[in-house]
Amino acid sequence: MNKPISLSRYLLEKQRESKNESVPQGQIPPKLRLLLEIVARACKRISHAVNKGALGDVLGGAETENVQGEMQKKLDIIANEVLIEANEWGGHLAAMASEEMDSIYVVPNRYPQGEYLLLFDPLDGSSNIDINVSIGTIFSVLKKPEGSNAVTEQDFLQAGAKQVAAGYCIYGPQTTLVLTVGAGVVMFTLDREQGSFVLTDSDVRIPEDTKEFAINMSNMRHWAPPVRRYIDECLAGKDGPRGKDFNMRWIAAMVADVHRILTRGGIFMYPWDKREPEKAGKLRLMYEANPMSWLVEQAGGAATNGKQRIMDIQPTKLHERVSVILGSKNEVERVTQYHNS
């Protein structure tokens, strides 16, 4: 068996291979390597807290609401603090933004300022925490625009296509960190005995076709006609226009549903619906949809909001929401075509 490659060694090798810094994607300059190492270390700490569960007094609600008006869990707050504390002093970041914070967190003056911006959903799938089902941390890295001095929220409002790194760490039966810098998708599994993430898949690919869909079916009556049509056709199975039976999965944590799709294909949808017609969708563009879309595209899949590529959307606010359709390419193109025809 080949010698296992740790995340640290992988990043160092990629940093050495990085030559052309004028093309940021696919590159790992030293400060980005440091940033990714630190995010991975923070994820390890979150993984330990998640694993302790009731023994660590980390379960249950925190009796507070986040900016989205959702009740926070103790672990949401713990994960947010771990990520901030780990990242604020290293000199690689200018500021951070999180699902759990109303506005951006600028690196305090007492620490050196860096050129990167980090966005995260510290604990995605919070409703799964107390029931011992997979949850995860999603992150996206942008570069601070050139010429900008004091960092502002405006600096964060960049399309997903500008990301320089994105990934997630899923806390499930295994803890797995999944990463892209624009040169494919790699997966690392946490070896708890060694305390390090070990490379376990160096070329993640999503099959173009699938027979598996993920959507919250309880919202069916609220969907727009194109989504309804697509799911109706899947449900009709062998006897319908698709001529094949479909299977359904819904873990209710985007991180876990996307992990399944990266592992064996499928389509995931959280579309716009009539419950809150003024909102574009439920999921957040900048720290949920963008990083997941980039991972999916880098693995050969596709991601749209029904009308356009998610990564091309110009954000207008930090906590912007978006309709999400992502996964196996041919299925995503089919649903998108239903919206555009």
Ligand code: F6P
């Ligand atoms: O962040 C929101 C989220 O928890 C996603 O991870 C997940 O896909 C979705 O909400 C679950 O929504 P619902 O509660 O409608 O099943």
